[in-house]
Amino acid sequence: MLQPGELAPDFSLPTTSGDTFRLSDYRGKRAVVLFFYPKDDTPGCTAEACLFRDQYQDFQDLGAEVVGVSSDSEASHQRFADKHGLPFPLLADAGGQVRKLYQVPRAMLGLLPGRVTFVIDEAGVIQYIFNSLSRATDHVAQARQVLEKRGQVR
Numbered sequence: 515m516l517q518p519g520e521l522a523p524d525f526s527l528p529t530t531s532g533d534t535f536r537l538s539d540y541r542g543k544r545a546v547v548l549f550f551y552p553k554d555d556t557p558g559c560t561a562e563a564c565l566f567r568d569q570y571q572d573f574q575d576l577g578a579e580v581v582g583v584s585s586d587s588e589a590s591h592q593r594f595a596d597k598h599g600l601p602f603p604l605l606a607d608a609g610g611q612v613r614k615l616y617q618v619p620r621a622m623l624g625l626l627p628g629r630v631t632f633v634i635d636e637a638g639v640i641q642y643i644f645n646s647l648s649r650a651t652d653h654v655a656q657a658r659q660v661l662e663k664r665g666q667v668r
Contacts (some may be wrong), residue, residue, distance in 0.1 A: 527605040554594035560652035
């Protein structure tokens with residue numbers, strides 16, 4: 515798996531709005547909280563996404579954009595975002611290429627896509643990685659703590 519201190523691999527993926535998200539567009543501008551999750555509208559993924567939603571403004575205030583990635587289709591992402599009022603982009607990684615690029619491991623004996631969150635700074639460097647399938651909502655707290663500590667150091 516990638517490690518903190520490494521440059522985050524650049525990628526482009528379609529969003530729910532039909533636009534293309536490019537990680538490189540954020541370099542020099544904003545940090546990115548990139549969270550990979552297994553599947554739209556499942557209990558753990560919904561809890562995680564809704565907690566990111568509830569704290570979205572806090573992440574924005576900390577200088578970060580939140581971005582979710584799963585292999586679900588753009589249409590599935592749109593239904594999920596509409597149903598739960600998600601204000602951040604969800605990216606459709608249909609073939610799992612970005613998941614592979616970020617070396618996100620599979621979970622539960624390889625049966626499920628893993629749940630991993632990356633905090634990437636404005637320079638495109640990975641500052642933190644949190645990997646836990648079962649502790650879905652901890653991803654939000656961990657990412658926020660990293661950004662808060664980073665803000666105190668500046």
